[in-house]
Amino acid sequence: MSETQADANDVREIRINPIVPSESVLVATARSMRPKKAEELAPRDTRKHVETCPFCRGNEHKTPPQIMAWPDTLDKSDWNIRIVENLYPVLGDDRAQAGFNFGLQQTIDGYGRHEVIIDHHEHGIAVHEMAESHLAGLFGVYQARMRQLFESDERLKYVLIFKNFGPAAGASIPHTHSQVIAMPVVPVNVDAEVKNSAAHYGKHHHCIFCALIDEALTFEATIYDRASGAVRRKINVGQYVVERGEKFIAIKPFASRYEWEVHILPLAHQADFLDLRVEDLSDLARVLKRTMARLDAVIGGAQYNFFLHSVPHDGQQGAHAHSYHWHLEICPRTSIPTGFELGSGLFVNTINPEQAAERLRAVTL
Ligand SMILES: [Zn+2]
Numbered sequence: 554m555s556e557t558q559a560d561a562n563d564v565r566e567i568r569i570n571p572i573v574p575s576e577s578v579l580v581a582t583a584r585s586m587r588p589k590k591a592e593e594l595a596p597r598d599t600r601k602h603v604e605t606c607p608f609c610r611g612n613e614h615k616t617p618p619q620i621m622a623w624p625d626t627l628d629k630s631d632w633n634i635r636i637v638e639n640l641y642p643v644l645g646d647d648r649a650q651a652g653f654n655f656g657l658q659q660t661i662d663g664y665g666r667h668e669v670i671i672d673h674h675e676h677g678i679a680v681h682e683m684a685e686s687h688l689a690g691l692f693g694v695y696q697a698r699m700r701q702l703f704e705s706d707e708r709l710k711y712v713l714i715f716k717n718f719g720p721a722a723g724a725s726i727p728h729t730h731s732q733v734i735a736m737p738v739v740p741v742n743v744d745a746e747v748k749n750s751a752a753h754y755g756k757h758h759h760c761i762f763c764a765l766i767d768e769a770l771t772f773e774a775t776i777y778d779r780a781s782g783a784v785r786r787k788i789n790v791g792q793y794v795v796e797r798g799e800k801f802i803a804i805k806p807f808a809s810r811y812e813w814e815v816h817i818l819p820l821a822h823q824a825d826f827l828d829l830r831v832e833d834l835s836d837l838a839r840v841l842k843r844t845m846a847r848l849d850a851v852i853g854g855a856q857y858n859f860f861l862h863s864v865p866h867d868g869q870q871g872a873h874a875h876s877y878h879w880h881l882e883i884c885p886r887t888s889i890p891t892g893f894e895l896g897s898g899l900f901v902n903t904i905n906p907e908q909a910a911e912r913l914r915a916v917t918l
């Protein structure tokens with residue numbers, strides 16, 4: 554086949570994000586449509602312990618003040634997870650006038666908090682290598698800290714928990730860590746999800762996230778015999794399902810902004826991450842670990858961000874309890890945005906989300 558001929562399997566369509574319709578993605582899989590440069594795989598620092606690393610065990614005195622440790626034992630160097638103040642906060646209690654840019658040019662007054670969670674005592678461990686019990690503990694720590702922050706200051710409307718892995722994803726310290734930013738405004742992308750899902754609920758009386766999960770789970774494919782037209786086989790494909798646990802599901806969004814983007818959601822409706830029950834943490838940990846292992850097998854070493862999106866505590870959380878659904882967005886950065894994307898705000902995804910899900914599912918764990 555010549556370069557100019559289009560492959561019959563090529564897809565070129567604009568997909569509208571069902572939750573945030575203003576956000577659309579151009580899915581363009583033809584070779585000639587590949588505008589992005591592949592991002593270089595970051596050589597991963599796999600060392601277990603680094604003498605000079607302030608986040609490694611034994612160097613506790615080198616970090617900013619500790620906020621929390623898990624488990625909280627008498628031996629202060631025996632921790633598995635620690636939360637410390639951020640040395641270079643974008644927000645600080647003491648900088649009343651310091652505005653900062655968050656996301657889409659949203660400038661807010663600088664009261665709030667910025668903290669670092671040292672995810673694991675092992676320096677270079679990847680999420681898919683962490684024990685399930687450890688990951689359950691980590692999400693328990695996220696939850697405990699989020700609750701404390703909301704209770705500490707009623708002006709705080711949102712607690713964003715996120716992780717950057719690799720330099721292109723914004724991680725400045727190689728030791729595995731995530732971050733907490735507690736802020737007096739709701740980030741614009743979360744706000745858009747909250748408002749649009751509330752509008753959907755107003756019209757259809759159901760949560761759009763739950764509807765998307767149902768759709769992902771019940772998708773049915775019919776295979777016809779090409780010659781006779783008779784139905785050969787009917788199968789439940791779960792086209793967008795990457796991983797399914799008892800309480801959680803990992804799905805590939807229909808309008809994925811990033812080629813390997815995957816979202817993890819609770820199967821039963823839940824708006825607030827704070828309502829996640831302790832007994833369900835292990836299933837979340839299992840689904841996350843298996844999803845990250847699939848991603849590692851397909852795009853090993855890729856840099857990524859993950860973001861926890863939960864209903865804002867802005868006084869409206871009761872009104873949004875039925876329409877919003879908390880989730881974890883995992884966004885691997887396998888390509889660099891082009892001028893076209895930055896200028897148009899339209900994401901270009903060069904891998905068909907259905908095929909990406911298929912490849913992730915095909916990994917044998
Ligand atoms: Zn370290």
Ligand SMILES: [Zn+2]
Pocket residue numbers: 760761762763764821822823876877878
């Ligand atoms: Zn829901």
Ligand SMILES: [Zn+2]
Pocket residue numbers: 746862880882
């Ligand atoms: Zn979200």
